[in-house]
Amino acid sequence: MNQKRSHHSTRPDLLAAREGLPRDLATAVDRFERHLAWERGLSRHTVRAYVADVVSLLEHFGAGHPEGGPGLGELDIASLRGWLSAEHERGTSRTTLARRAAAVRTFTAWAYRRDLLTEDPGPRLSVPGDRRQLPPVLREDQADSVLRAAASGAEQQDPVALRDHALLELLYATGVRVSELCGLDLENVDHERCLLHVIGKNDRQRAVPFGTPAARALARWLKVGRPELSGPRSGEALLLGVRGGRLNPRSARRVVYDAVSTVRDAGGVGPHGLRHSAATHLLEGGADLRSVQELLGHATLSTTQLYTHVTVERLKAIHERTHPRS
Structure with missing residues (x-):
């Protein structure tokens, strides 16, 4: 097949699988991939995941039509359900099934708009x-223990400890994604107004406030820690790794896991859990959903509403422990 591939297709196994599809199906996948990458501006990781799910569907679809291969116009709900059922029989988790179904719905909506269906x-x-699972979160006292321990470690003025303290304080204070925080430059911080200027998913920009503890931790990192780690590769990155380059999100996640693992009954809560915790504690403190949606950078309010279920579960637990008629 001579169809030119998008620059987002970097997995050899995915390319090989696509080469095995009938020409019109492979061409449709290429066009869909360009739509996701260039028109919608999705991340490389998201594009690859969507394309992999669609290729899986079309492979299953083609296997059910061995005589010359089916045209895309023959794709119907029975084909979609048959593929999802086969994925379920292979032991695919319900969460993954839900994600794959969402990718395929995106593909069929796009194909319909292009008159391919x-x-x-x-x-x-x-x-x-399918039910969305309640996210694991820290209690307020657990979050406080994590941050107190980080502050204690930073008292020795070690540059890595100072960075880790600033990292943890900012993640919890703002609820930003770890990738968003690692992507910040020095100019993205408004120190006077205590704001982070964040570029989130789909290049959406938002300003996120942070409080005094995070401001103090950040100031110590910038004054004492960052100059110690800074080098030719540092550029304008806000947070640096031990070799002087921009802090990698994977390394930042490990910092969070290590910090939380020291707190009793808090296992399994990582950077996204810290984000969940920030949102939950905001709502429990009286913040409204729209404000939390804006802070977290959620595209829709329905995503933010998940956190109300967390607070309800906590309220039920408190009621069961304390009410005489529970």
Whole structure:
């Protein structure tokens, strides 16, 4: 096949699988990939995941039509359900099934808008019994213990400890994603107004406030810690790794896991858990959903509403422990 590939297709196994599809299906995948990458501006990781799910669907679709291969116009709800059922039988988790179904719904909606399908079967595809799991979060006292321990470690003025303290304080104070924080430059911090200027998913920009503890930790890092780690590769990065380059999100996640692991009954909470914790504690403190949505950079309010379930579960637990008629 001579179809030119998008620069986002970097996995050899994915390219090989696509080469095995009939020409019209492979061409549709290429066009869909360019739509995700260039028109919607999704990340390389997200594009690869969506394309992998669509290729999986179309491979299953083609296997069911051995005589010359089917055209994309024959893709219907029965085909989608058959593929999802096969994925379930392979032991694919419900969370992954839900993600794959969402990717395929995105593909069929796109194909329908491009007149590649006469109708869109995607909205009728669902994962039976799918429920979003409540995210693991820290209690307020646990979050306080994590930050106190980080502050204690920073008292020795070690540059890495100072950076880790600033990292943890900012993640919890703002609820930003770890990738967003690692991507910040020095100019993205408004010290006078205590704001981070963050570029989130789909290049959406937002200003996120942080409080006095985070401001103090950040100031100590910038005054004492950062100059010690700074080098030719540092550029304008706000947070640096031990070799002087921009702090890698993977390294930042390890910092969070290590810090939280020292707190009793807090295992399993990582950077995203710290983000969940920040959102939950904001709502428990009286913040409204719209404000939390803006702070977290959620595209829709329905995503933010997940945190209300967390606070309800906590309220139920308190009621059961304390109410005489519980």
